[in-house]
Amino acid sequence: MKLQIKLGVPHSLQQSLDIERVKSVFPYGKILDVEVVDGGLICSSGVHVEEMGDKNDDCYIVNAAVYVGY
Numbered sequence: 001m002k003l004q005i006k007l008g009v010p011h012s013l014q015q016s017l018d019i020e021r022v023k024s025v026f027p028y029g030k031i032l033d034v035e036v037v038d039g040g041l042i043c044s045s046g047v048h049v050e051e052m053g054d055k056n057d058d059c060y061i062v063n064a065a066v067y068v069g070y
Helices: 011-016 019-023
Strands: 002-009 030-038 041-044 058-061 063-069
Touching (some): 002 011, 011 030
Antiparallel strands (some): 041 058
């Protein structure tokens, strides 16, 4: 199985994205490419828990498209 992955990530977060960690969630198949493009969303979660390491109440949403082939 061959996989191509496209992620829509807010521009300000793209440099901190851990591509190897993203790849690790796929249990099998050969990952041909991981493409990161501008997209996603940053919004307020309404929750800020300092004890959990939160610095603000930002919620990050990433859109993913996974193309599967053989």
